[in-house]
Amino acid sequence: MGRESRNFTQKVRQHLHCDSCYSRRCRARVEPSASCALVPCRLLCGAVFHLCKEEDHLLLCPNVRVPCLNAEYGCPIQLPRSSRAAHLQVCPASVVCCSMEWLRWPVDDTNPNNFNAMQDNMMKERETHGEALDVAMALVDQSDLYARLKMKPLYPELMEQEEEEDIKEESREEIAVGGSVLEGRDPACFSSLPGGKTAQRVTQPPMINMEKYNLFEMMFSMERGACAVRQDTTSPRSCPPPDTSKTGLAPWQEGVLERLGQELTPQEYNMYMVHHGRMLLAFGQIEACTSREKDFVYGSLEPIAVQTLHSFKVTSSSLANSHRKNPNNSVDVDTSDLGASEEDWFVDEAEATLLGYAEMAVMGHKVQKSDGLYVDFGTQTHSFRTSPFKQRTTLAEVMADRPLKLLLQLQAETVNSRNNRASCAFTFLCGHSFHRREFATHFRNVHSDIQMCLSEWFEQQCPLAYLGCTYRQRRFHPSTQKATVTYNQQLRCFNLRPDVLPSLDGKTGDGEDRLSSLPYEVLCHMASFLDSQSLSQLALVSRLMRQVCSSLLQERGMVTLRWERTTSSHGRAKWKSKPVWEFSHLFSAVDSWNMADIPPISAHLKVCPFYQKTEQKERVALPFITEKQQKSPKGQSLLNHFTGQR
Structure with a gap:
């Protein structure tokens, strides 16, 4: 900046007229020390200026090609400065991450209508009949939940003892992540062990700083010596020197706190205690902890009987049963006293x-x-077959070899201020990245239309689902095309599967791919009609299709920074980013939905195996009204009719 300022000052001094001239029709005479000639912009932006201002004009010229504003985020485009704002609407680096959150609680075994039978049946039939949308989404959320739930916070007594090798490996990981965890710490906190191992940090009680103590001691000794010399020079020879051991204000003198309280103001007294508190502790003038008897507040308190106020009315039944409650006794019991077998001791880790x-x-x-x-307090103990666990064991590692079982509710709830991702483990995040122009379509179609209306509206289930019926039907499809909404568990997103005739699937009877035989230009034209999610899947088919999809990355794709951790030669971790081009997981935009041409759910009840009819063969007496009851106003009461009163 300083060099530029000096150059600008020199130019101003050389061309005094050009510094203050802004006229496009300047007719000043060209002089080497006063002014220079007028020239137009070489990029044809229409500006006219003095020749000495050409470099300054290039900093503002709208026709100069400059990098995109998102160049640091991976956008490689060079464009005129005037087109920067319009380019941001289609910039591939303008990426938005969806922050939609929802809650999904575990199933409630105490609720009789918890649909556990239906979920168990659907888990058995999902391989043959396919998975329902809510079941597939709940399974993905459950796998994410298992991966982040750790066993140590709930079962610290079931953890393995951490070995020294594990501690050393953990310290290496911390150094790799944070560069060096030893920077800024006291080297005395770590001690070397045989074999190159490092001991854990040990917290020691605070100790007196001897350097400051010696400094204060020297200062007070100099003061004391000066006072003694002063007294020797002023006092008469025949009088002995006074005893100053009990009259000074040094921390080691007797009765110093009483004299300080009389001679100093409260502010000065507090300042003295701040500066010389440690020395007063060292010489026994004050105690670190004041006992109850010497405390000026708690020493004069008297115990008061505790009075209990009940804000509710205790019922007579509670009072009658209160004296019958057995007294508490400390008895050592075992699980065998409950009459349970050894197999019943173990519980499921996930539940x-x-x-x-x-x-x-x-x-x-x-x-x-x-x-x-x-108020009864109890301690819950658990016995697991897989215990003891390691220090970093997650629930996903424990349930890796177990059969898949859905333990979360199918209905998702909205996130409130109490249960958010910082305080609740059952909060889930969408987390998919989209181009800025695609985000509104994703949120409307996926979260508003499908996810929040999934149960009993977008996907209707049998009314007897609580008994175990797994029948479901999807009621809506896009108004512009015939397609079915599905859920991809690998991509963790919804998609549209068009209803295509078997003759148009692109394959012959012998399995030959007929699309690959088309010209490259035709394939690129056909791929331009696909949505972003279809393009991302088409790129995985073959190398040819990958090249076809790559031609649309600049126009349809997005670029993000992918960070990778590398280790330097000194053992420290470094993070480097590289731009990665990809397609988002957005299917074709759906502006409106139509009802599918399917029979109503009542048609299924005719053949539902869980629908059982009950035939009533016994006669049921119906109420009747006699002529006497019609005339009598008292007989008009239905209560009187059933009680027999006339």
Whole structure:
């Protein structure tokens, strides 16, 4: 900046007229020390200026080609400066990450209509009949939940003892992530062990700083010596020197705190305690912790009987049963006293862990039984076949070899201020990246139209689902084309599968791909009609299709930065980013939905195996009204009719 300022000052001094001239029709005479000639812009933007201002004009010229504003985020386009704002609407680096969140709680075994039978049946039939949309989405959320739930917060007593090798490996990982965890710490906190191992950090009690102590001691000794010399020079020879050991204000002198309280103001007294508090502790003038008897507040308190106020009315039945409650006795019991077999001791890891995290998310503590008179506390212990666990074991590692079972509810709830991703483990995030022009379509079609209307509206299920019926039908399809909404568990997103005739699937009877035999230009033209999600899947078919899709990346794709961690020669971690081009997971935009041409759900009830008819063969007496009851106003009451009163 300084060099540019000096150059600008020199130009101003050389051309005094050009510095203040802004006229396009300047007719000043060209002089080497005063002014220079007028020239038009070489890029034909229409500007006219003095020749010495050409470099300054290039900093503002609208026709100069400059990089995109998102060049640091991967956009490689060079464009005129005047087109920067319009380019941002189609810039491939203008990417938005969807932050839609939802809650999904574990199934409630205490609710009789919890659809557990239906979920179990659907898990058995999903390979033959396909998966429902809500079931497929719930399974993906459950796998994400298992991956982030750790066993240590709930079961610290079931953890393995951490070995020294694990500690060393953990420290290496911290150094790799943070560069060096030892920077800024006291080297005395770490001690070397045989074999090159490092001991854990040990917290020691605070110690007196001897350097400051010696400095204060020297200062007070100099003051004391000066006072002694002063007293020797002023006092008479025949009088002995006074005893100053009990009259000074040094921290080691007796009764110093009493004299400070009388001679100093409260502000000065507090300042003295701040500066010399450690020395007063060292010489025994004050105590670190004041006992109850010496405390000026708590020493004079008297115990007061605790009075309990009940804001509710205790019922007579509670009072009658209160004296019957057995007294508490400490008895050592074992699981065998309950009469349960050894097989019943072990519980399922997934169900117990989900219940434990749900208790912490909802109530913040363990479940306790309480009523108006008593509060009972209990300790829950668990026995797992896979215990003990490692320190970093997650629920996904424990359930890796187990059969798949859905333990989350199919209905998703909206996120509130209490249960968010920072405080609740059952909050899920969409997390897909889209181009800025695609985000509105994604949120409307995926989250508003499909996900939030999935249960009983977008996908209708049998009314007898609580008994175990797995029949479902999808009621809506796009108004512009015949397509079916599906859910891809690998991509974790919804998509549209068009209803294509078998003769148009692109393959012959012998499995030959007829599309690959078309010219390259025709393939590129055909690919331009596909949506972003179809292009991302078409690129995985073959090398030819990958080249076809790559030709549309600049126009239809987006670029993001992918960070990778590398290790330098010194053992420190470095993060480097590289631009990655890809297509988003957005299907074709759907402006409106139409009802599918399918029979109503009542047609299924005629053949539903869980629908059982009950035939009533016994006669049922119906109420009747006699002529006497019609005339009598008292007989008009239906209660009087059934009670027999006339």
